[in-house]
Structure formats: C-alpha cells, structure tokens
Amino acid sequence: MQTEKKKSPKLDFNTGLFLQELRKRKVRISPIGSTKVYKASYKDHTELICDLNVSTTSFPAGWITGDKFYTKKILQHAGIPVAEGKVFTYAAKQDALGYAKKLGFPLVLKPAQGTHGDYVYVGIDSPEELQKKIDVLTEEYIGNGYYLIEKYLPGEEYRIFYTENDFFAVVHRLPAHITGDGKQSIFALIKNENYNRMNPRKNCLCEIRFDDILFDHLEKTGKNIDDVPKKGEVVQLRLSSNVSKGGNCYDVTGQTHPSVKKLAKKILSTIAGLSYVGIDLICKDIRISLQKQNYFVCELNPVPGLSLHCAPEKGLPQNTPGALVNLLFPESKDK
Amino acid sequence: MKKRNSLFAHHNLKELLDELSGKGVKLEQVPDTNILLAKKGKVNNIIIDSYTSLVPFNIGLAISNKNVCRHILQENKLPVAPGELFAPQEKNKAIRYARQLTYPVLIRQENSQRNEKAIPDIDSDEKFNTAYTSLSQLGENILVEKMFAGQKMRVFLSRSGFLHVLKKDNYASLSTSFIAEEKENDQSWRQLESTSKNIYTDMTDDTHKSLLVVAKKILEAFPPMPYICFEIIAKNMHKPFLPGSYVIAEIYHSYALHLSYNARKATTEKKVSQMIAELMFP
Numbered sequence A: 001m002q003t004e005k006k007k008s009p010k011l012d013f014n015t016g017l018f019l020q021e022l023r024k025r026k027v028r029i030s031p032i033g034s035t036k037v038y039k040a041s042y043k044d045h046t047e048l049i050c051d052l053n054v055s056t057t058s059f060p061a062g063w064i065t066g067d068k069f070y071t072k073k074i075l076q077h078a079g080i081p082v083a084e085g086k087v088f089t090y091a092a093k094q095d096a097l098g099y100a101k102k103l104g105f106p107l108v109l110k111p112a113q114g115t116h117g118d119y120v121y122v123g124i125d126s127p128e129e130l131q132k133k134i135d136v137l138t139e140e141y142i143g144n145g146y147y148l149i150e151k152y153l154p155g156e157e158y159r160i161f162y163t164e165n166d167f168f169a170v171v172h173r174l175p176a177h178i179t180g181d182g183k184q185s186i187f188a189l190i191k192n193e194n195y196n197r198m199n200p201r202k203n204c205l206c207e208i209r210f211d212d213i214l215f216d217h218l219e220k221t222g223k224n225i226d227d228v229p230k231k232g233e234v235v236q237l238r239l240s241s242n243v244s245k246g247g248n249c250y251d252v253t254g255q256t257h258p259s260v261k262k263l264a265k266k267i268l269s270t271i272a273g274l275s276y277v278g279i280d281l282i283c284k285d286i287r288i289s290l291q292k293q294n295y296f297v298c299e300l301n302p303v304p305g306l307s308l309h310c311a312p313e314k315g316l317p318q319n320t321p322g323a324l325v326n327l328l329f330p331e332s333k334d335k
Numbered sequence B: 001m002k003k004r005n006s007l008f009a010h011h012n013l014k015e016l017l018d019e020l021s022g023k024g025v026k027l028e029q030v031p032d033t034n035i036l037l038a039k040k041g042k043v044n045n046i047i048i049d050s051y052t053s054l055v056p057f058n059i060g061l062a063i064s065n066k067n068v069c070r071h072i073l074q075e076n077k078l079p080v081a082p083g084e085l086f087a088p089q090e091k092n093k094a095i096r097y098a099r100q101l102t103y104p105v106l107i108r109q110e111n112s113q114r115n116e117k118a119i120p121d122i123d124s125d126e127k128f129n130t131a132y133t134s135l136s137q138l139g140e141n142i143l144v145e146k147m148f149a150g151q152k153m154r155v156f157l158s159r160s161g162f163l164h165v166l167k168k169d170n171y172a173s174l175s176t177s178f179i180a181e182e183k184e185n186d187q188s189w190r191q192l193e194s195t196s197k198n199i200y201t202d203m204t205d206d207t208h209k210s211l212l213v214v215a216k217k218i219l220e221a222f223p224p225m226p227y228i229c230f231e232i233i234a235k236n237m238h239k240p241f242l243p244g245s246y247v248i249a250e251i252y253h254s255y256a257l258h259l260s261y262n263a264r265k266a267t268t269e270k271k272v273s274q275m276i277a278e279l280m281f282p
Helices: A013-024 A059-065 A067-078 A093-102 A127-140 A188-197 A212-220 A258-271 A320-328 B011-022 B057-064 B066-074 B093-101 B125-136 B176-185 B188-195 B210-220 B257-262 B272-280
Strands: A028-031 A035-041 A047-051 A085-089 A109-112 A121-122 A148-153 A156-163 A166-174 A178-179 A234-236 A247-253 A276-283 A295-301 B003-004 B007-008 B026-029 B033-041 B045-047 B083-086 B104-111 B120-121 B142-146 B151-158 B161-171 B198-202 B227-234 B246-252
Touching: A013 A028, A013 A109, A013 A320, A013 B011, A035 B066, A047 B057, A059 A067, A059 A127, A059 B057, A059 B125, A067 A148, A067 A258, A067 A295, A067 B033, A085 A093, A093 A127, A093 A148, A109 A127, A121 B120, A127 A148, A156 A258, A156 A320, A166 A258, A178 A188, A188 A212, A258 A276, A258 B120, B007 B210, B011 B026, B011 B272, B057 B066, B066 B246, B083 B093, B093 B104, B093 B125, B093 B142, B120 B125, B125 B142, B151 B210, B151 B272, B161 B210, B210 B227, B210 B246
Parallel strands: none
Antiparallel strands: A028 A035, A035 A047, A085 A148, A109 A121, A109 A148, A156 A166, A156 A276, A166 A247, A178 A234, A276 A295, B003 B007, B026 B033, B033 B045, B083 B142, B104 B120, B104 B142, B151 B161, B151 B227, B161 B198, B227 B246
C-alpha cells in the first residue's frame, strides 16, 4: 500500500536550543517518525521530548500552569497576589459584559488557554470595545472555550525563569516601540526595525507585528501609521510586552531583589509536580523588595521560552537550555 | 463531575479517593475548580480531572495524541492497526486510503481520550463520507485506521509487575441464554446491564502469560511512566500474543478504576486503585 513519506515538522526555535544543548552533553537524539517528539538517551536513561514538555513536570502541574483560570485559583488559594477577574464560557457574553461593568474599566481580556499573547487584549476601556474583542476572540480562537476578564493594573512586566534545582533568571520585557527620527513614518520605522532585528538575527527579538492590536493602540493614542514622529520621540505600539509580538527584552537577573526568587520558590512549591516555570510578574521595580510595593502574578507558563534569557537584547545571557538539561539529565552535567 | 464527600472529582477517581483517605492522605479542593490537593507528611500530589501527579506532562500529552502514540509504539516495534493521519479538508484523500485499507475502518480525532470522538465500524463510502464530515467539523486532524477483529481487553501494568486485565464485551453481542444464566447467578449483573453498553470481566488470571511480556514492552516505550494502561485487541487471549495475533488499540493515562471494581468475576485481591495510591504515597 502506497503512503506518502511525511517530512518531520519544522522545529520550534526554543526546542532547537534545547536539543542543541542536549547534543553538547552527549545525549543521543532521534526523532520519532514524522512527529515533533524526540527520543533522548544518555547511557541507559531514556526520555521522550515533546517540544519543551519534559517528564520532570507532572501532567496536572503542566495543565494547571497552562490554564490561566486554574493558575489564578491555585495561586489565590496559596495567598499569592493575582489580578482580580473571572472566567466565562464563550456562550456567556452577556454575563461577561455585566461583570466587566461591575469590575470597572480598563480591563484585560484573554483566552483561558493560549500562548505568545495571542488574542490577549490589554487596556480595554469601554463596553463597546470589550464586546467587539469578545466577538473576535470567540469567532477566531478555539482554545478550550473559556476566556478571562481581569482588572488592568499597570506596571513593569518581568518574566522569571525558575527551576526546582534553583536556577533563576529574570528579564524585563517592554512593549514594542519605535523611536522617531523626524523623517520616517511609523510604518517605515517599524519596517526598518524589523529588518535590523532579522538581518542577521542576533538575539531573541521577533518582528513587530502589524495586527489589529497595533492599529487599535495607535488610534487610541491619537496616532496613525503614516505619522512622522519627532526625532527622539518614543512611540509605543501596544500595551502587552510579549517578545513574540515585537516586545523588547533585557536581562535583569543580577539586579533582581531576593524577594522575587523567594516568590518563585513559593510558586513552585504551591504547584506540586512542577519542576520549572515561567512566571509573568507585574510590579513597579524588580530591584525593590516585593513587600514594599504592589505586585501580582499575571500568569504562569509550563514551557517558558528559553531564548528570552539565553539570548536577550541587552544584559547577561543566562544558560536556560543548560538548566533544563540539568533537570532532565542531571548525570550529564559538566560533560 | 459527581459530588462526593463535598469534593468534586472525576467519577473514575471515587475508589482512588477512598484509598487515599484510608491511607490518611488529606484531600483539599481548590475552590471553584476540580483541582484536588493531596497531602501526607511532606509528600504533595495534585489530582485534576482523572490525572494524578504520577503521569509526566510530556507523556500525558503524547498519550492524548493518537498519532504520536502510534509512532511511539511503532518505533518500539509494537503492532498497531494500519492507519494514516489526514487534515479535516482531506476527505477525498482519506476515503481513497480507507478503500486501500478495505472496510471496515475506524476514524478518530488526533487528540482525544474518549471514544465518543471515534467512529468505528465504517463499512462503506457513504458511511465514511458522513463520519468524516461530522468529525472534520471539530477542526482537528483525523486518524483513519483498519479495524482489527478480536477480543478487546483493557490492561494495567505497574513497573513493580502488578497486572490487571479486563475483557470488554459489547452487551448487544452477548447471547440471550448467556445473559439469562448470568442474571440468575450474579446479582450485580442487573446493575451492569442497566448502566452500561459494555460489560467488563476480570480476566487477570485467565489471559495467556505472554500478555505480560507485551505489556512490559509498552511500558518501556513511555519512560518514565510508573504504570501503563492500554487497550489491546487479540484474536485469542488464551493463546500466545504473537505478531499478527494482536494490535494495540489505545494507550490511556489512567485506568478505568470504576470498571475494575464493578467487573464481573473480580478475583484480584489487590485493587488497581490501591496500587495507584501506593505509588502516589509510598
């Protein structure tokens, strides 16, 4: 019987970094058929690698951290600050709109399960805008059929990478922005910035996306894509800081207050079975004790991106692929 | 989800929660969720839906993907029914493949744990068209597989060698005289009859011993799972499990604990739920 030979699927950039580190440690890697799963063997120890999903994290722990509603509830239960908010099914739009009015604007709308900031709308400031965004989300994104509405709390965004063997790294993420030169339009400045980021690609930065969120933000801030900003004028292009959407990323591990690591430890111990995690923290200044400022955990990520930390735009690279290999194949350390 | 002792839990976990409570494990529900926190001394576990902390994240994801699972089994030279994966819009390609396989075939979603997303016994182009159109509306890739004729069994094996086997019979396939005899001899039969289209019989002691060898090979294909649950279809469960005489139909992340408790002729002294509780809290 004739069947087509299927090609192996394209490797995710972060998975590629992980596999590269495994090979450095003399771990043998082989793909399983045409799937995204790899068999990794070191002496008589074998593991299956599915993207960055590894066996040291349990399924319940991975599921909970990948679901923004479950994350919120389990952290709240442990007394860890989270944004005020509620979850709704796709069919409960009227309930969601009613809740939003009580909570008060501005708000954040996001799918309960999702990554890279897809369909996350930050700073929604009217019922009309919320209704429109709910319609877009529910029509275009399948997910698990749930979304969250949360109070929007401004602050600086940080991503913490922490493992159960005490590896700690922090980056400061800033929303995508460009700086005017008095000559070029916002559109041209974005195109130039994207070209410089990719040719050649030197770090984790991704292209700034031309999407509905960018255009909506420009409109809200009284700007247009064809405007020519003054020399030195910084034009922010969205409120969320996801690097995958063009956000900037600086390593600040060395400047982070010890209370942040303490929080990361608490989160890991709260979710039994979680061996490593990406924590999205919002606070005013990561150099100051969390006890002396308002802060909250925005969300968790069971498979946080490695490249933010090992290839930041600025600051000291942190060996996150190495940290992950140490979790999975501790016997291969220092090889 | 059924309410039980004020805890909301998957119906398949009732026996496990009883075992855990018996071992002195403290169970606490995270409010507004089906997350159960299980603690005893310094040991913490989380249970959500029918998943316990014993299932590694990567393995749980691999098991949920039927295509990935097939590839892992094939990589380990374990027999699966012939099959291919198709995109939802590839109905014509899929139907040509089904004809090549020859009917009957089974189709199911790439990512699924429950049989209601699988459509078996497709024996014509017309039925295939209807079934594929229906499944493709869910938006996921679809697996088309040849159906293997034989006896269906659900198997549990732990790394320590604890084996449990249930034979699955569709109620409609049993003879009326057999049913009448069973009703007379077994009070629990009436309950089974009214609640289930499938009848499960404990066959742990009656299956050929070579099943243990097969089960061990399957367990080794999914490191570092502490146990494996799977469905196997064999031409004759009392004869050696040799290539060509069986296929592995499905891998599960959890065993149907309620089935093992309610199975006909349950003879194993130690229950699967006991084994799982011991693995969670040694």
